[in-house]
Amino acid sequence: MTVDRATEQATPSSAGASVGQVPALEFRPGRWIANWNAEDHEQWDTAGRAIARRNLNWSIFAEFLGFVVWQLWSIVVVQLPAAGFTLSTSEIFWLISMPSLVGATLRIPYTFMVPRFGGRNWTIISALLLLIPSIGLAICVSNPETPFGTLLLVAALAGFGGGNFASSMANITFFYPAREKGWALGLNAAGGNLGAAVAQLAVPIVITLLAAGTVNLPMAGLMWVPLILLAAFGAWKYMDNLTSAKGDVTGSVAALKEPHLWIMALLYIGTFGSFIGFAGVFPKLIKDYFPDFSTIGIGTVALSLAFLGPLVGSLARPYGGRMADRMGGARMTVAAFASMAVITLTMVWTLPLKNFWLFLALFLMLFTASGFGNGATYRMIPVIFATSSRAARNGADSVTTQRLASAALGLISAIGAYGGFVIPQVLNASNTASGSYTPAFYGFVAAYVVMLTVCWAFYIRNANRDAMGHV
Structure with a gap:
């Protein structure tokens, strides 16, 4: 070292x-x-x-x-x-x-x-x-x-x-x-x-x-x-x-004026926000849905399987970025949101089975999809600012667009982290209003569909292959 x-x-x-x-x-x-x-x-x-x-x-x-x-x-x-x-x-x-x-x-x-x-x-x-x-x-x-x-x-x-x-x-x-x-x-x-x-x-x-x-x-x-x-x-x-x-305060102010910053911030709330939000509530969800599995006694110590969620999500992140290099970050992000929506729906629909291991497997798949989405979405940002930002379209040099991309990465990471606050509070509101977390999960599915549509509309549909094809 x-x-x-x-x-x-x-x-x-x-x-x-x-x-x-x-x-x-x-x-x-x-x-x-x-x-x-x-x-x-x-x-x-x-x-x-x-x-x-x-x-x-x-x-x-x-x-x-x-x-x-x-x-x-x-x-x-x-x-x-x-x-x-x-x-x-x-x-x-x-x-x-x-x-x-x-x-x-x-x-x-x-x-x-x-x-x-x-x-x-x-x-x-x-x-x-x-x-x-x-x-x-x-x-x-x-x-x-x-x-x-x-x-x-x-x-x-x-x-x-x-x-x-x-x-x-x-x-x-x-x-x-x-x-x-x-x-x-x-x-x-x-x-x-x-x-x-x-x-x-x-x-x-x-x-x-x-x-x-x-x-x-x-x-x-x-x-x-x-x-x-x-x-x-x-x-x-x-x-x-x-x-x-x-x-680079000037770069940050300029980045805030770029529409792509706000679009990517929305997508990052969906990927990283889901990762950190579900990481925070996963122990609570396990205890509420399957109290007998909240902790598993091994000798004199207790083990919680909640750690597996953030573990697989963390490990998936760099591979999401690497796959985005090959397939395009936008395509990988759309695939991640589609997977997260399907997995969440499946989890909600299988809850009546009261099968903890199925619940755990589906949540691990959800964490994995969010991890892939994290890497893919983060990879998109510098490419978008280099090819499709207002500055790039107006002929700015690479140094200027790199400054904007660097500032955007920091701002988007901050905005995306608010997902860690939103997800617990949506679950809380759902439980308070209906006595169930199910409406909240349906809301998350709807949000993933919206984010999928936004990503597809801005970064895949009618994309110019030279400028946007590898975003």
């Missing part, structure tokens, strides 16, 4: 000096690197690749913990009644959805933190901020008399973890050349998404380990504290800041 710093320092200096075209990398105090140019093949091959890979490794680890903290309340809420808490169904759904609401909102300012503070410096800060919701959770769930308002506030602070995605992706964008950026960002995103799965696997085990048939809920937060400190230390010792990482 690390590269000897003296080697890094010496190699680029000699390479840059001999070529006489690209200035040598300059290592400044505070682990700042000047003259970074990932597009220069010699600089990249001699020192850049090793530096970028090391920063990517620690970025993935820190972002992984961000997703862990972001999802903690979705796991803890189903355990609160056993710990003596008395909460209504509506209050439980608010605790599940509040981290997504705050996390999605924080993604917008987090995008600009890397240019302001430096990628390494902000990774340290954003990692240490995760201590607040982790320790806060441990404190407030240790007392069943904790007011609901306090629980909701601490759940909101878990949104720090959701914001980490935007700054992490923005940081890695600056380190990699265009020819390798897609794979690097895919690894960074998938590594972070896996945090939701690992949290749902590990927390039920740890809180019941040696708890003598009860639950030790404070451990749900405390167990991550050493890893958060390790991530902050690793970022401090091994990551770097780039002087070339510049903020």
